[in-house]
Amino acid sequence: MQEKRRFQRVQLDVPTELHQGSTSWQVQLIDISLNGIAVSRPDNWDADYSHPFSFILSLPEGDPLELFAHVVHIESVSLGFQLEALQPEQLAPLSQLLASKLDSARLNEEIALLDS
Numbered sequence: 087m088q089e090k091r092r093f094q095r096v097q098l099d100v101p102t103e104l105h106q107g108s109t110s111w112q113v114q115l116i117d118i119s120l121n122g123i124a125v126s127r128p129d130n131w132d133a134d135y136s137h138p139f140s141f142i143l144s145l146p147e148g149d150p151l152e153l154f155a156h157v158v159h160i161e162s163v164s165l166g167f168q169l170e171a172l173q174p175e176q177l178a179p180l181s182q183l184l185a186s187k188l189d190s191a192r193l194n195e196e197i198a199l200l201d202s
Contacts, residue, residue: 093119093196096187101144104165106133115143116164120180120196123155124166131165133157139167143183151179172200 095117102115102125114126123141133139135157143151153176155167172180177197185193 092199093121094188094192095119095122095124096184098183098187100146100183103142104128105140105142106137109133113165118180118184120169120172120177120184120200122158122166122168123153124164127161127163127165135160138170141167145179145183148179151176151183153180 096119097117098115100115102113104111104113104125109132111128111131113128116124116126118124125141139155139157141153141155143153145151153172154170156170157165158168159166177200181193181197188196
């Protein structure tokens with residue numbers, strides 16, 4: 087089966103919190119790309135799928151990174167989200183984080199896809 091994703095996912099071990107309104111969950115980051123994020127499904131998961139979510143990633147260096155997303159799939163042990171339009175202040179640290187796992191040409195191609 088041919089891979090249809092335009093954005094390559096990478097596995098990272100970064101402390102991650104998922105927020106919706108005043109509710110928050112500690113989750114395990116499964117993988118991330120410039121377009122989406124997959125995390126473990128919390129035991130006490132009771133979210134409202136019609137409302138947006140935010141993620142706080144504790145980066146090894148620098149300030150925490152906040153990303154906004156909406157849920158696109160729910161599995162028994164994982165949750166998948168599509169990231170909302172990335173702002174420059176989000177794109178730069180996320181790109182830097184992904185650069186450790188992607189070659190620079192591929193990363194630049196994916197950044198260009200965000201604008202199309």
